[in-house]
Amino acid sequence: MIEPADKPPEFVEALAKGLAILQAFDAGHPEMTLSEVARRVGLSPAAARRSLLTLGCLGFVGQEGKRFHLRARIMALGSTFYLSARIEDLLLPELRAVVERFGDASSIGTLDGQDVIYVAHHTVQRARRAAAVVGARYPAYATSIGRVLLAALPDDLLERRLDALDAKPLTSRTCTDRAALHAELMRIRAAGFATTVDQLDYGITAIAVPVRDGNGQTVAALNSSGYTGIITPELLIEERLQELRVTASRIGQAMARYPILAAMLRS
The missing domain is CATH 3.30.450.40 (GAF domain)
Incomplete structure (x- = not known):
């Protein structure tokens, strides 16, 4: 996980971990297992699992068997920037x-x-x-x-x-x-x-x-x-x-x- 150079006291680690997981999916990694996500982002499996479950509840991540993938709702984040x-x-x-x-x-x-x-x-x-x-x-x-x-x-x-x-x-x-x-x-x-x-x-x-x-x-x-x-x-x-x-x-x-x-x- 990319760490910012200067983190304020209010820095929310859980949010940073979730965003790092979303950015871990790309053309070369369209779907990953829990261990692959954890390794790619640099988190423990337990921390990666908590973030993935949260993102899944929010509709940003889906799961097929043991493999996780992004869902279409993630596009709303980019379109918000595009429109604003x-x-x-x-x-x-x-x-x-x-x-x-x-x-x-x-x-x-x-x-x-x-x-x-x-x-x-x-x-x-x-x-x-x-x-x-x-x-x-x-x-x-x-x-x-x-x-x-x-x-x-x-x-x-x-x-x-x-x-x-x-x-x-x-x-x-x-x-x-x-x-x-x-x-x-x-x-x-x-x-x-x-x-x-x-x-x-x-x-x-x-x-x-x-x-x-x-x-x-x-x-x-x-x-x-x-x-x-x-x-x-x-x-x-x-x-x-x-x-x-x-x-x-x-x-x-x-x-x-x-x-x-x-x-x-x-x-």
């Missing part, structure tokens, strides 16, 4: 406009620890590759969105993130060397955009720019991606960079009108 942040009204129209102009796909994501979480996405692509669906999370170091967000961190926080990073090669082109990644992030910080080629998965070439709130703080990043071999970073810069910057500026203006959106995206 007004993703449909404020972000998706901008992504649709980007895709209508350039084709391919466009996403908005925010930083969560060492990962990027995609909060809005639109695409005309149908490729079988890593999907940037809403709610998907991927290692920040391997995505254009993630690199923009990492580059925007204060120096001390960035150094701590890089020191704690356990970068794995997701493709043969993934940059996992700390010094090389730091140098790339410094280049991104200076340039104000990031490009990636086959870093997260083969076939993905992307460009991303920061989305800033009314105080100039980077709270999210916007990207446009295409197929490697059809599109190049140079072409993305030439054809899409300026439009992405204009779109990011409009999103920032929307945040000024609806400040809670920036607060909800801020890491």
